[in-house]
Each structure stands twice: as structure tokens, then as C-alpha cells.
Amino acid sequence: MHIQTDRTVIEVLGSDGTELMLNYYIENREHLAPWEPTRSEEYFTLSNFSEMLHDNKKSFQDKTALKFSALNPERNEVIAVCNFTNIVFGPFQACNLGYSIAEKHQGKGLMSEVLSSTIAYVFEELNLHRIMANYIPENVKSSAVLERLGFEREGLAKSYLQIAGQWQDHILTSKLNPKHLAPNK
Numbered sequence: 001m002h003i004q005t006d007r008t009v010i011e012v013l014g015s016d017g018t019e020l021m022l023n024y025y026i027e028n029r030e031h032l033a034p035w036e037p038t039r040s041e042e043y044f045t046l047s048n049f050s051e052m053l054h055d056n057k058k059s060f061q062d063k064t065a066l067k068f069s070a071l072n073p074e075r076n077e078v079i080a081v082c083n084f085t086n087i088v089f090g091p092f093q094a095c096n097l098g099y100s101i102a103e104k105h106q107g108k109g110l111m112s113e114v115l116s117s118t119i120a121y122v123f124e125e126l127n128l129h130r131i132m133a134n135y136i137p138e139n140v141k142s143s144a145v146l147e148r149l150g151f152e153r154e155g156l157a158k159s160y161l162q163i164a165g166q167w168q169d170h171i172l173t174s175k176l177n178p179k180h181l182a183p184n185k
């Protein structure tokens with residue numbers, strides 16, 4: 001399975017993508033550090049990434065988590081990642097969204113391009129009702145991406161996630177499946 005966008009190819013990488021994914025996280029270690037949990041040295045190893053990617057294809061098939069990687073057209077570099085996790089069906093039909101893009105590809109509209117395609121896929125193929133995305137108030141770039149994609153602010157959760165070694169407040173936002181909204185809303 002893959003999703004073609006204007007400038008990327010989006011895939012679910014399994015263990016076969018270990019090296020590409022490790023390169024992405026090593027190259028962007030400093031860029032991502034303020035916005036992710038603190039990583040130990042063991043995090044940046046082939047064995048760790050091989051383990052983390054091992055179940056990606058099964059999770060995709062089982063619809064428990066969609067962990068997408070956006071590759072360059074030559075498919076030899078990870079440009080960005082976006083993960084739709086904690087997928088729940090039943091009356092909630094919702095999931096969480098997390099994402100990042102390589103520092104060298106920031107500011108080109110690529111993250112928005114990748115997210116709009118993957119969000120459309122999630123709404124169309126899984127028929128989820130709500131995608132939730134949360135960010136630290138200082139993360140202005142993340143706030144701008146979400147606003148561009150039509151996420152709406154729903155609140156502020158105090159001390160919500162442990163990021164960069166600190167429990168940090170997060171702005172809560174979500175986007176609803178347009179198919180589920182009445183035409184006059």
C-alpha cells in the first residue's frame with residue numbers, strides 16, 4: 001500500500017525500513033528534541049528501530065495504528081513521519097495524531113501535504129469520526145500546520161505529556177470527519 005502525493009510517496013515501513021528511519025532520527029535529533037520524550041543513547045540503534053518497526057504492517061492491517069513515513073520519490077530518504085495511534089472504534093471512532101518533518105524539509109508545505117493526504121485516507125478508509133492532535137503552546141509551527149488543516153482548538157490540558165524531560169501543558173485540538181457533519185454545520 002502507498003499514497004502518492006505531489007512530492008512524496010507515503011508508505012508503512014516495516015523492519016525493512018529500519019536504516020532509513022534510524023537515519024531520519026539521527027539526522028534530526030536536535031531538531032526533534034524539544035518536542036519529543038527524552039531519548040536515551042539506546043534509542044538511536046538499529047536494534048531498537050528494527051523492534052519499533054516490526055509490527056507496523058500488522059498494526060496497519062489490524063487498524064490499531066497507522067504509522068506512515070513520507071519518502072522522497074527515489075524512496076531512499078524519510079522526509080516526514082505521521083502516526084495515527086490509539087485508534088478506537090465503537091461510539092468514539094477516534095485516534096491521536098503525531099507528526100514531524102526533517103529540519104531540512106521544513107517550511108516547504110510538505111508536512112501539510114503529507115498530513116492532508118493521510119487524514120483523507122483515515123477519514124475515507126477507516127471512517128473515523130475524530131482525529132485529535134495536541135501541541136505545546138510554544139510550538140508555533142505545529143499550531144500553524146493544524147490550523148491550516150482545519151483542526152479546531154478544544155482546550156488546554158495541564159501537565160499533559162512528559163516532553164523533553166518535563167511534564168508540559170498541551171493545547172488540545174481535533175478535526176472531525178467532514179462526511180459525518182450535517183451540511184449546514
Ligand SMILES: CC(C)(COP(=O)(O)OP(=O)(O)OC[C@H]1O[C@@H](n2cnc3c(N)ncnc32)[C@H](O)[C@@H]1OP(=O)(O)O)[C@@H](O)C(=O)NCCC(=O)NCCS
Nearest residue numbers: 035099100101106107108109110111112134135141142145
Ligand atoms: C511542526 C512541523 C511539522 C511543521 O513543519 P512545516 O514545514 O512548518 O509545515 P508545513 O508543511 O505546513 O509548511 C508550512 C511552511 O511552508 C511554507 N511553504 C512553502 N511552500 C509551500 C507550499 N507549496 N505549500 C504550503 N506551504 C508552503 C509556508 O509558507 C510555511 O512557512 P512558515 O512556517 O514560514 O509560515 C515541523 O516544524 C517539525 O517537524 N517540528 C518538530 C517536531 C514537532 O514539533 N512535531 C509536532 C509535535 S505536536
